[in-house]
Amino acid sequence: MAPSTPLPPTSWSLAARTWPEVRRGATVLVPTGSTEQHGPHLPLDTDTVIAAAVAAEAAAITGRADVVVAPALAYGASGEHQDFPGTVSLGHEALNLMLVELVRSLSTWARRIVFVNAHGGNAAGLVRAVGQLLAENHSVGWVPCTFGPGDAHAGRTETSLMLYLSPGNVHLDRAVCGNIRPLPELMPVLRSRGVKAVSPLGVLGDPAGASAAEGQELLTGAAGAVAARLAGAPDRYGCLQPLPAAVP
DSSP states (O other): OOEEEEEEEOOOOOOOOOOOGGTTEEEEEEOOOOOOOBTTBBBHHHHHHHHHHHHHHHHHHHHHHTEEOOOOOOOOGGGGGGTTOOOOOOOOHHHHHHHHHHHHHHHEEEEEEEEEEGGGGHHHHHHHHHHHHTTTTTTTTEOOOOOOSSSBHHHHHHHHHHHHOOOOOOOOGGGGOOOOOHHHHHHHHHHHHHHHGTTTSSSSSSSTTTOOOHHHHHHHHHHHHHHHHHOBBBBSSSSBBOOOOOOO
C-alpha cells in the first residue's frame, strides 16, 4: 500500500493564525532543525523538515486546540559539517541566545514552550538554554525526535523520512553508503575534526533500502513519543520525560 500524503499544517499552525485566533495559555511546539549537508542525495533542510513534521504530527495526535506549532528554526549549531558547502551554522553561543530570547517572548502569552529537536548538534545548546530558562521560572523543555536504532546521519532513517515528507528533493541515484561504524566510536574525531574527516561525502550510515512507507512509520512513532512527553517534567538536562503510567 502506498503511504498516505503527509499531514498539511492546518489548525495547529501558529504562523497561519491571526492574533485573535491565538489562545493565551497555549502550549507552543518549536521545531529545531538545521541547514547542513546531508550527503549527496538529501537536501540541506532535512533536519528542519523532519522536526517540523514531527511537531505537527505530535500536535495532531494530542487533539488539543491549545497546542500550536511555531515556525521551525532552520539554523542551528552545525560546525561539524562546516567543511561542506551549503552548511550554515549559528554556533552554540548564538543558538543559546536565540533559544532564550524566543522563550522569554513566547512566555508572555504561552503557558508552555517545548522545543522539538531533530539535529543532534543542537542538544548542547538546548540543555544550556532550557536550564537557564527553568531557573527563570519559565515552563519550558525540549524533546528529541527519536527513530529507534537507526543510523546517525543521511543514512536509511533520514532517507526514508525524506522520501515520505519531501520525495521530490531526494536523489536516490546519488545515494552512497558512508561510514557505518557506531557513532560513539566516531565521536572523538567528529568533535575534533568534523564529519568530513570520517566520511568524505558526509554520510554516516547506509541509505540502501530506504522507503517512503518506512518513513511514514518512523514519523508516526517519533510523533507519538513526542506527544507522550508534552505534559512531562524536565530531567536534569531539561529534556521532558513521559508522565508515569496511571495505576489501574
